[in-house]
Amino acid sequence: MDVPLLDLRAQYKQVKDEVREAIDRILESQVFVLGPEVKALEQEIADYCGVKHGVGCASGTDAILLALMALGVGQGDEVITTPYTFFSTAGSVSRVGAVPVFADIDPVTYNINPSLIEERITPKTKAILPVHLFGQCADMGPILEIAKRHDLFVIEDAAQCLGAKTQLNGGWIRAGAMGDIGCFSFFPTKNLGAYGDGGIVVTNNDELAEKVRMLRVHGGKPKYHHSLIGANSRLDAIQAAVLRVKLNYLDGWSEGRRRNAMFYDEALSGMDVKTPVVSDNNFSIYNQYVLRTSRRDHVIEHLRQRKVGCEIYYPVPLHQQKCYRFLDYKDGDFPKSEAAASETLALPIYPELSDEQKKHVVKCVEEGLN
Numbered sequence: 579m580d581v582p583l584l585d586l587r588a589q590y591k592q593v594k595d596e597v598r599e600a601i602d603r604i605l606e607s608q609v610f611v612l613g614p615e616v617k618a619l620e621q622e623i624a625d626y627c628g629v630k631h632g633v634g635c636a637s638g639t640d641a642i643l644l645a646l647m648a649l650g651v652g653q654g655d656e657v658i659t660t661p662y663t664f665f666s667t668a669g670s671v672s673r674v675g676a677v678p679v680f681a682d683i684d685p686v687t688y689n690i691n692p693s694l695i696e697e698r699i700t701p702k703t704k705a706i707l708p709v710h711l712f713g714q715c716a717d718m719g720p721i722l723e724i725a726k727r728h729d730l731f732v733i734e735d736a737a738q739c740l741g742a743k744t745q746l747n748g749g750w751i752r753a754g755a756m757g758d759i760g761c762f763s764f765f766p767t768k769n770l771g772a773y774g775d776g777g778i779v780v781t782n783n784d785e786l787a788e789k790v791r792m793l794r795v796h797g798g799k800p801k802y803h804h805s806l807i808g809a810n811s812r813l814d815a816i817q818a819a820v821l822r823v824k825l826n827y828l829d830g831w832s833e834g835r836r837r838n839a840m841f842y843d844e845a846l847s848g849m850d851v852k853t854p855v856v857s858d859n860n861f862s863i864y865n866q867y868v869l870r871t872s873r874r875d876h877v878i879e880h881l882r883q884r885k886v887g888c889e890i891y892y893p894v895p896l897h898q899q900k901c902y903r904f905l906d907y908k909d910g911d912f913p914k915s916e917a918a919a920s921e922t923l924a925l926p927i928y929p930e931l932s933d934e935q936k937k938h939v940v941k942c943v944e945e946g947l948n
Contacts, residue, residue, distance in 0.1 A: 579883075579885065579910035579934070579936065579938045580885045581885065581886045581887060581926050581935045581938055581939055582887040582926065583887025583888060583889055583924070583925075583926050583932060584767055584885065584887070584926065584928050585754075586695060586766060586767075586771070586929060588928070589831070589928070589929075589930060593823055593824060593827065595804075595896075596823045597819075597820055597823050597824075598622050600819035600820060600822065600823050601816055601819060601820070603615075603819060603820050604815045604816050607815075608716055609815055610814055610815050610816065611812050611814050611815065612812050612813065612815070613632075613815050615717070615815040615818040615819050615822070616634050616812075616813050616814075616815055616818040618632060618776075618818070618822060619632070619764050619813075619818040619821055619822050619825075620633060620634050620778065621813040621884075622822060622825060623740075623762070623778055623825070624780055624850075626740075626741075626825065626826070626828075627751070627752045627753070627754045627760065627780050628751065628752050628755050628757050629754070629755045629760070629780045629781060629782050629786070629849035630781070630782045630787070631780065631781050631782070631783075631784070631786075632778050632779070632780050633778065633779045633780075633781075633787055633790040633791050633794065633796075634776065634777070634778050634812075634813030634818065635776075635777045635778065635779060635790075635811040635812065635813055636775060636776065636777065636794075636810075636811040636812060636813065637763065637765070637776065637777045637792050637811075638666065638737040638761060638762060638763020638765060639669070639670060639763075639777070640777055640794075640811040641675065641737075641761035641762060641763070641777035641778060641779045641810070642666060642667065642670040642707075642733065642735060642761045643670040643673055643809070643811075644779055644790050644793050644794060644809070644811060645733050645759045645761055645779055645790070646670060646671065646674045646676070646705070647674060647793050647808070647809075648732065648759070648779075648786050648789040648790045648793060649704075649705060649731045649733070649758065649759070649786070650704075650758055651671070651674055651676050651704050651731070652674050652675045652676060652679075652704055653675035653676070654675070654676070654933070655675075655676040655677070655702060655703075655704040655705075655707045656677045656678075656679045656700060656702040656703045656704065657671045657676050657677070657678055657679065657703070657704060657706070657707050658679045658681055658695055658699065658703060658705070658706045658707065659671065659678055659679070659680065659681075659690070659706070659707040659708070659709065659735075659847055660680065660681065660682075660683055660689070660690040660708070660709050660915070661680040661682070661683075661895040661896040661897045661898075661912050661915045662683045662688060662711070662776050662892065662895050662896075662912075662914075662918055662919065663709040663711060663735070663892065663896065664737070664891075664892065665896065665899070666688075666737075667707060667709055667896075668674040668680075668737050668896045668902070671707065676704070677696050677702075677905070678896070678902075678905075679703070680699075680896065680897050680907070680911075680912060680915075681694040681695050681698050681854065681914070682694055682912040682914045682915055683912075683914045683915050683918065684717070684914070684917065685775075685914045685917065686855045686901060687711075687714055687716075687717075687812050687855065687856075687857060688711050688712060688868070688918055688922075689708065689709065689710065689711050689715075689716040689717065690708050690709065690716055690721075691712065691725055691914070692716075692717050692720035692721050692724065693720070695721065695724055695776070696724055696728075699724075699728055699730075703728070703730060704730065704731060705730055705731040705732065705733055706721055706724065706730055706733070707709075707732075707733045707735055708721055708734060708735065708757075709737075710733070710734065710735065710736045710738060710739035710742060711738060711739075712738060712854070712862075712864070712866040712867075712868055712891070712924075713738055713739055713742055713769070713835075713862045713864045713865035713866065714739070714742060714854075714856055714857070714860050714862040715736075715739060715742050715744040715860050715862040716734075717857070718734075718744060718746060718756045718757075719746055721814070722746075722756065722757070725757075727790040731758045731759075732756070732757030732758050732874035733757055733758065733759050733760075734753065734754050734757045734759070734761065735761055735827035736753040736754040736758060736761060736762050736840065737761065737762060737763035737765075737768070737777075738768065738865035738866070739753035739754070739762075739863065739865065740753065740754070740768065740769060740770050740828070740863070741753070741769060741829060741832050741863045742861060742862055742863045743860075743861045744857075744860050744861070745757075745859040745860075746859075747785075748828065750861070753925055755779065755780065755782070755788070755903045755911070758781065758783060758786065759779060759780070759781045759783070759786055759790075760779070760780045760781065761778075761779055761780075762777060762778050762779075762780070762865075763776075763777050764776035764778070764817065764821060767883050768865065769794040769828060769831060769832055769835070769863055769865055770821060770824055770825060770828050771824070772817040772820055772821055773817065773818055773820050774814075774815045775817075776813050776814075776818075776821065777813070778813070782796055789828050790867075792805070792806055792807060792808060793806060793808035793811075794808065794809065794810075794811040794812055795808065795810070795812065796808045796809065796810060798866055805927070807928055809826050809848040830929075831929045832863040832864070832929075833929075833947075834928075834929025835863060835864040835865075835867075835928065835929050836862070836863070836864060837929075838864070838867070838927050838928075838929065838931055838936060839854065839862075839864045839867055839927060841933075841936050842867060842925065842927075842936070842940065844941075845936070845937075845940040846869070846940060848941065849943065849944055849947055850871065850873075850947055851869045851870065851871045851943065851947065852870040853869060854867060854869075856869055864927050864932050866889075866924040866927065867924060867925050867926075867927035868891065868922050868923070868924050869922065869923055869924075869925060869943070870918070870921045870922050871921060871923075871947065872921060872948070873947055874890075874920070874921050874922065874923050876946055876947075877923065877946035877947060878890070878923055878946075879944060879946070880942060880946030881923075881942050881943070881946060882940075884938075884942045884945075885944050886925075886926070886938065886939055887926050888923050888924060888925060888926075889923065889924045890919075890922065890923055890924070891922070892919060893919055894919060895912060895915040895919050897911060897912055897915075898916070916928070925939055925943070926939060
């Protein structure tokens with residue numbers, strides 16, 4: 579049985595007619611970049627996250643980059659983040675001339691360990707950049723307290739977490755709405771994915787929102803008048819139209835992922851693997867379902883032989899990447915991240931999985947462990 583890691587064709591069947599109608603609407607309007615469709619999506623995402631402003635941009639990577647630029651992070655500054663994440667988190671810090679400073683992860687949630695952040699703060703530190711990994715929010719309470727004590731900005735890399743939430747100050751708060759600014763990706767594999775690249779920045783800060791709006795169009799306002807040096811990072815209207823259709827389905831799709839995760843949790847409970855752990859104060863949307871085992875490579879080889887999709891997120895922590903050798907980190911500096919990189923693998927979790935497919939995945943994992 580063929581079980582892909584992600585089957586977007588199955589999702590497309592649900593929304594095909596609505597998506598084609600939305601795209602036709604854009605084709606008839608001939609407004610392809612920004613415009614009313616993007617503006618409508620921005621407000622809908624802001625409302626969904628429980629914030630005042632959404633500012634669409636060209637990608638999740640650009641969302642982080644624009645957030646850093648809007649906050650004035652630049653040459654000589656330091657930004658504390660995790661080494662166990664997709665490259666764009668630290669890469670965006672480097673692109674504005676700042677230095678990523680890493681703090682190791684909690685080995686249970688794989689998110690940055692707040693207890694290790696404060697010791698990394700120096701007079702050059704300007705921001706903390708937590709990543710909400712695999713669909714679960716980082717432990718934001720202590721992170722926000724540390725930031726407040728040291729007068730630091732907090733930028734949420736919520737690329738994998740649109741719709742996730744955490745309990746904070748006695749209530750549930752969505753990912754992206756806790757720090758100074760939140761950053762999301764609409765890459766096609768995300769729970770809310772476009773039909774190409776796209777991203778969005780969300781914030782409650784009027785000034786920051788306006789600054790990001792300017793920065794995404796070369797820092798110009800009005801047109802051809804530039805008070806800032808920005809970038810070309812505009813969200814196109816076709817992507818916005820597609821996303822507006824799919825946003826109506828997002829919570830249902832995330833619930834489907836949560837049901838599949840519960841199935842896996844139970845079915846794998848007697849095996850020599852560690853299944854994902856969601857903190858009691860978190861609501862995960864399972865952008866990925868990540869197992870952990872010392873026999874990871876053997877399991878992956880068997881899954882691939884049996885045509886079951888799987889992936890390693892992420893095989894090389896950022897402090898071990900060739901381009902970051904100049905930071906002078908050594909192997910062993912972040913042991914929790916290094917161990918996770920060598921022992922984790924992601925299984926198919928998309929909501930359209932059939933019971934037969936899930937059972938096949940579980941059977942193949944069991945076979946691979948033996």
